[in-house]
Amino acid sequence: KAGVTQTPRYLIKTRGQQVTLSCSPISGHRSVSWYQQTPGQGLQFLFEYFSETQRNKGNFPGRFSGRQFSNSRSEMNVSTLELGDSALYLCASSSGQGVNHEAFFGQGTRLTVV
Amino acid sequence: AQKITQTQPGMFVQEKEAVTLDCTYDTSDPSYGLFWYKQPSSGEMIFLIYQGSYDQQNATEGRYSLNFQKARKSANLVISASQLGDSAMYFCAMRGDQGGKLIFGQGTELSVKP
Numbered sequence: 164k165a166g167v168t169q170t171p172r173y174l175i176k177t178r179g180q181q182v183t184l185s186c187s188p189i190s191g192h193r194s195v196s197w198y199q200q201t202p203g204q205g206l207q208f209l210f211e212y213f214s215e216t217q218r219n220k221g222n223f224p225g226r227f228s229g230r231q232f233s234n235s236r237s238e239m240n241v242s243t244l245e246l247g248d249s250a251l252y253l254c255a256s257s258s259g260q261g262v263n264h265e266a267f268f269g270q271g272t273r274l275t276v277v
Numbered sequence: 278a279q280k281i282t283q284t285q286p287g288m289f290v291q292e293k294e295a296v297t298l299d300c301t302y303d304t305s306d307p308s309y310g311l312f313w314y315k316q317p318s319s320g321e322m323i324f325l326i327y328q329g330s331y332d333q334q335n336a337t338e339g340r341y342s343l344n345f346q347k348a349r350k351s352a353n354l355v356i357s358a359s360q361l362g363d364s365a366m367y368f369c370a371m372r373g374d375q376g377g378k379l380i381f382g383q384g385t386e387l388s389v390k391p
Contacts, residue, residue, distance in 0.1 A: 196377055196379070198379075205382075205383050205384065208379065208380070211376060211378055213376075218376050219375070219376045219378045221378075253320075260377040261374075262306075262309050262329065262373065262374055263327070264310075264372075265324055266312070266372075268314070268322035268324070269321070270319065270321040271320045271322075
């Protein structure tokens, strides 16, 4: 069974540009969550999608957005990039939203904004 | 508000010895799940073990066990017979009954010495 696939693995962008990251969850999983990891702030929740609907959103500016498609694949978009957006972006997939549903992560996309 | 606290930024352990990584949590949710993840330098978050708040037994997965003390709100990870490949960052996380969002601690960097 294939794991969670995130593409691309690495990205270098310039301030002011926008970027789109992709996440393909484990087959059959309908919940996809996104997290930002930085040395200073640690792991922070961005948003969660379940069956194409955003169910939860973290405390991030509107420049961060996402969506989920009917096949459960998800994308997140960051517009007007800032230097502080440089981070490892992790996607997690779960079969459900309950407390006992394990979240499996992809390898992440490492974004560098210059 | 939910919170996870990991008070050990870094730890050393001798190969083949056991090590305990501390995790305390705070939540007002009646049910919740506690998770431990391993993050090697490659960046991928690897799921290790899960403990549900209503589970009577402590969870075990191979060399990993979770010492769950509900009254103390602690969920310590015990790694038995440490191996060099166990050197990594370890994160404790919690999911409450508000959806799929995971709250992470700041992590503990474990170094296994030969």
